[in-house]
Amino acid sequence: MSKEIVKFGKSPVFFDSFTRRPGPVKTNMHYCPGCGHGILHKLLAEAIADRGIQEKVMLVAPVGCAVMAYYYFNCGCISVPHGRAPAVGTGIARVAPDKMVISYQGDGDLAAIGFNEFIQAANRGEKMSVFFVNNSNYGMTGGQMAPTTLPGQKTTTTPYGRNVEVDGYPMKVCELLNSLDVPVYIERCALTSTANIQKARKSIGKALDNLRDRKGFSFVELLCACPINLRKSAADMNKFIDEEMTKYYPLGCFRDRSAESESKPLPPPPIHDPETVRSLLYPKKLDIGVAHTFRNESKLFDRELRLKMAGFGGQGILSLGIMLANMAKLRNFNVSWLPSYGPEQRGGSANCSVIVSRNKIGSPIIDSSCDLLIAISQTALDKFKDEVVPGSVLIYDSSTMTLPPLPEGVIICGVNASEIALKLGNAKCANSVLLGALAAVLKKNNILEGGDKADFDKVFNEAVFESFSSKPEVIELNRLAFVEGEKAVNA
Amino acid sequence: MEYNNRVLLVGNEAAVYGALLAGCDSYFGYPITPASEVAQEAALLFPRLKRVFIQAESEIGAINMVIGASAMGKRAMTASSGLGISLKQEGVSYLAMYELPAVIADITRSGPGLGNIGPEQSDYFQLTKGGGHGGYHCPVFAPDSAQEMCDMTYAAFDIAEKYRTPVYIMADGVIGQIMETVTLPEPRPPRKDSPWSIAGKREDDGTPNYFTTLYLEHSELEQIRLRLEAKYKEIEKNEQRSVAYKLDDAELVLCAFGVSARVALRAVDVLRSQGVKAGLLRPQTVWPFPKDALRGTLKTAKAFLSVEMNCGQMIDDVKLAIDCSRPVHLVSRCSGNIPSVAEIVARAQEVMKEVTK
Numbered sequence: 001m002s003k004e005i006v007k008f009g010k011s012p013v014f015f016d017s018f019t020r021r022p023g024p025v026k027t028n029m030h031y032c033p034g035c036g037h038g039i040l041h042k043l044l045a046e047a048i049a050d051r052g053i054q055e056k057v058m059l060v061a062p063v064g065c066a067v068m069a070y071y072y073f074n075c076g077c078i079s080v081p082h083g084r085a086p087a088v089g090t091g092i093a094r095v096a097p098d099k100m101v102i103s104y105q106g107d108g109d110l111a112a113i114g115f116n117e118f119i120q121a122a123n124r125g126e127k128m129s130v131f132f133v134n135n136s137n138y139g140m141t142g143g144q145m146a147p148t149t150l151p152g153q154k155t156t157t158t159p160y161g162r163n164v165e166v167d168g169y170p171m172k173v174c175e176l177l178n179s180l181d182v183p184v185y186i187e188r189c190a191l192t193s194t195a196n197i198q199k200a201r202k203s204i205g206k207a208l209d210n211l212r213d214r215k216g217f218s219f220v221e222l223l224c225a226c227p228i229n230l231r232k233s234a235a236d237m238n239k240f241i242d243e244e245m246t247k248y249y250p251l252g253c254f255r256d257r258s259a260e261s262e263s264k265p266l267p268p269p270p271i272h273d274p275e276t277v278r279s280l281l282y283p284k285k286l287d288i289g290v291a292h293t294f295r296n297e298s299k300l301f302d303r304e305l306r307l308k309m310a311g312f313g314g315q316g317i318l319s320l321g322i323m324l325a326n327m328a329k330l331r332n333f334n335v336s337w338l339p340s341y342g343p344e345q346r347g348g349s350a351n352c353s354v355i356v357s358r359n360k361i362g363s364p365i366i367d368s369s370c371d372l373l374i375a376i377s378q379t380a381l382d383k384f385k386d387e388v389v390p391g392s393v394l395i396y397d398s399s400t401m402t403l404p405p406l407p408e409g410v411i412i413c414g415v416n417a418s419e420i421a422l423k424l425g426n427a428k429c430a431n432s433v434l435l436g437a438l439a440a441v442l443k444k445n446n447i448l449e450g451g452d453k454a455d456f457d458k459v460f461n462e463a464v465f466e467s468f469s470s471k472p473e474v475i476e477l478n479r480l481a482f483v484e485g486e487k488a489v490n491a
Numbered sequence: 492m493e494y495n496n497r498v499l500l501v502g503n504e505a506a507v508y509g510a511l512l513a514g515c516d517s518y519f520g521y522p523i524t525p526a527s528e529v530a531q532e533a534a535l536l537f538p539r540l541k542r543v544f545i546q547a548e549s550e551i552g553a554i555n556m557v558i559g560a561s562a563m564g565k566r567a568m569t570a571s572s573g574l575g576i577s578l579k580q581e582g583v584s585y586l587a588m589y590e591l592p593a594v595i596a597d598i599t600r601s602g603p604g605l606g607n608i609g610p611e612q613s614d615y616f617q618l619t620k621g622g623g624h625g626g627y628h629c630p631v632f633a634p635d636s637a638q639e640m641c642d643m644t645y646a647a648f649d650i651a652e653k654y655r656t657p658v659y660i661m662a663d664g665v666i667g668q669i670m671e672t673v674t675l676p677e678p679r680p681p682r683k684d685s686p687w688s689i690a691g692k693r694e695d696d697g698t699p700n701y702f703t704t705l706y707l708e709h710s711e712l713e714q715i716r717l718r719l720e721a722k723y724k725e726i727e728k729n730e731q732r733s734v735a736y737k738l739d740d741a742e743l744v745l746c747a748f749g750v751s752a753r754v755a756l757r758a759v760d761v762l763r764s765q766g767v768k769a770g771l772l773r774p775q776t777v778w779p780f781p782k783d784a785l786r787g788t789l790k791t792a793k794a795f796l797s798v799e800m801n802c803g804q805m806i807d808d809v810k811l812a813i814d815c816s817r818p819v820h821l822v823s824r825c826s827g828n829i830p831s832v833a834e835i836v837a838r839a840q841e842v843m844k845e846v847t848k
């Protein structure tokens with residue numbers, strides 16, 4: 001069996017001595033004699049050295065026979081979960097765009113378990129170069145079938161030969177990749193004859209040039225020997241590759257846009273300066289709200305208030321809750337707003353619970369009594385009517401709904417919210433009509449006391465201003481709707 | 492310029508604020524209800540700070556991107572819900588073995604399989620007992636509010652880096668979806684990339700750093716496993732967090748986290764008004780489980796009640812913490828249902844009748 005001589009120590013990208021390798025042998029690689037990995041390692045190390053990019057290269061090693069690449073390559077390296085090298089490489093390339101990511105993968109790793117990570121990274125045009133060892137089997141685990149195994153080829157899991165009816169046909173990765181728009185360079189080489197190895201050397205060099213120059217995604221497939229598992233001599237192995245494998249896997253360049261692709265500039269550095277972060281994340285202080293010592297005077301606010309809004313999806317009932325939550329926030333209360341979430345929102349019923357308290361809010365869920373129910377669909381009212389108890393306020397849309405029997409002592413208020421909103425020219429302002437009605441009820445029944453009566457209108461205006469600060473016409477419309485709602489109840 | 496640091500945020504959004512203010516460099520996501528708002532908010536805000544946001548091809552893709560970013564010494568985060576977390580577990584096991592920091596939020600939904608998108612706490616076993624293969628632990632924070640979503644995510648990055656471990660934020664769907672007033676923490680000043688990044692050099696021999704999880708020699712791997720175990724012991728000693736409510740004289744100790752703890756807290760008040768000396772221990776970390784605080788209640792405790800939104804998972808840790816020295820009972824609802832105050836109170840009354848017989 002003739003052996004490819006790997007010139008250790010020749011490329012400074014290899015360690016002089018493989019001290020990371022456990023056991024007594026520190027001069028040889030662990031690959032079998034004649035293994036394609038050994039040749040590719042050497043070509044890659046030389047190409048990295050030739051370009052002087054060793055300090056920048058981050059090598060992502062697969063699961064497979066090349067899992068221990070970090071024994072040999074004198075550069076940043078990580079050995080990653082089976083098939084995931086292009087995803088790990090994506091993480092590296094995105095947070096450290098000045099580095100050069102090489103993904104080194106076998107055919108089980110890339111074409112079977114990790115095909116999605118591979119093809120997606122390619123499709124995103126990650127700035128990385130992928131070197132793909134196609135040795136027509138799973139080397140490390142003992143010669144099982146790979147997606148690249150040839151029809152009829154015997155492996156330890158195709159003891160009768162690969163049956164295309166059962167196992168499908170060999171997977172042509174270059175050809176599949178070539179259907180994507182974004183890859184820059186795609187070539188298939190063979191590590192067999194000297195001439196083929198010379199061609200491969202050029203291809204590897206081009207993929208590294210593209211990497212260095214930030215041109216985009218480059219891919220080189222290498223038909224490689226695995227003499228141990230294929231039980232072939234070196235000569236038979238090369239014959240198998242050159243004559244059998246190339247029938248399915250023709251050598252050559254599938255795409256080369258290296259020359260016309262422009263170098264992509266480095267993205268701007270991330271912002272971590274605290275003052276800038278604050279300016280970009282924190283909302284600007286608006287000239288609204290109250291001093292942090294302000295307390296509303298009504299006795300109402302001495303306890304936790306539990307408010308529920310219910311209707312059907314699309315009526316804006318969730319925004320009504322958010323508006324109330326905002327109003328409470330502007331008066332120094334703690335608030336929680338909890339929607340019923342999920343498919344329910346799509347056309348079905350929708351509701352939300354708002355809790356307002358001076359203290360830390362307990363349960364955000366209303367499952368028994370509530371202080372306020374705003375119901376704007378019949379289904380919603382029927383569903384939650386049992387949560388309305390003596391002392392609760394109920395507001396409903398009297399233009400479309402009828403009242404079920406309710407306990408004595410409930411403060412009930414019907415308002416033609418949707419009608420009024422339509423008259424104002426926009427159905428969306430029905431929420432503000434309802435809030436206007438709420439204001440009227442709270443004042444009329446002296447639930448709001450003293451200065452809080454006027455303050456309710458004020459805080460509504462502030463919340464509208466805060467929500468729509470860039471749209472003066474929307475602010476005006478909602479303020480008008482609020483006034484109309486209040487008028488309708490007082491009429 | 493004057494800013495307002497008190498804002499209304501949905502829990503899932505609050506986690507993103509916590510991450511950004513903690514200096515998180517990168518977010519890798521994949522949509523899933525009820526966690527999607529984390530990815531959506533990250534998609535909005537990370538680019539604003541010129542930080543990295545990628546919608547990955549899958550949860551597997553996302554966790555492996557986290558591995559890559561973390562190996563470069565940057566702060567990285569991902570989020571998902573139950574089934575997506577299952578897919579991430581291979582990557583989390585690698586992170587644990589690499590000893591790489593990362594923050595992972597699980598906004599838990601209901602049941603095995605697809606289940607439903609209602610809130611549950613069914614990933615307790617998955618997250619607190621390791622989750623993936625090989626035997627490891629990750630600290631798991633259990634926020635009970637939008638504020639804690641923010642604060643715990645913020646803190647998780649420091650814990651992750653201090654112990655070089657993945658850290659989970661485990662929030663039931665309610666805590667992910669609830670909107671509350673949140674006081675934003677201060678942005679962390681810029682930090683240096685971690686010295687162990689693969690862009691750096693090793694201290695011992697000056698060669699480039701590398702990460703692997705493969706140790707072919709049994710004794711070498713055993714040494715590493717023992718080192719990891721020692722680290723887990725250290726975390727168990729230092730990082731148990733919990734909040735006590737009316738526990739000083741409690742004869743009945745409720746134990747609950749997340750939204751069920753907020754319901755349980757109201758139940759404690761009701762029980763007290765009915766003359767039952769009840770109290771609540773709310774774990775803020777479920778791994779390490781706050782064993783010491785729970786044992787502290789044994790002076791007065793006659794019985795324990797684990798309140799959970801699953802079919803009973805934390806109850807095992809309650810029993811272990813107190814060595815089964817008291818009866819431990821369960822109130823549980825699942826599949827999107829939340830135990831009501833009335834349910835908890837009724838069960839508590841039964842339990843107290845039983846122990847005072």
Ligand SMILES: Cc1ncc(C[n+]2csc(CCOP(=O)(O)OP(=O)(O)O)c2C)c(N)n1
Binds near residue numbers: 133
């Ligand atoms: C999730 C997972 N499944 C299976 C394995 C077992 N495994 C290790 S190497 C390997 C095959 C590698 O074959 P290939 O990618 O062709 O690389 P080669 O060894 O031929 O270079 C497999 C299946 C693993 N490590 N992880």
Ligand code: SF4
Binds near residue numbers: 036
């Ligand atoms: S099993 Fe095959 S791929 Fe693996 S080292 Fe040996 S020859 Fe190379």
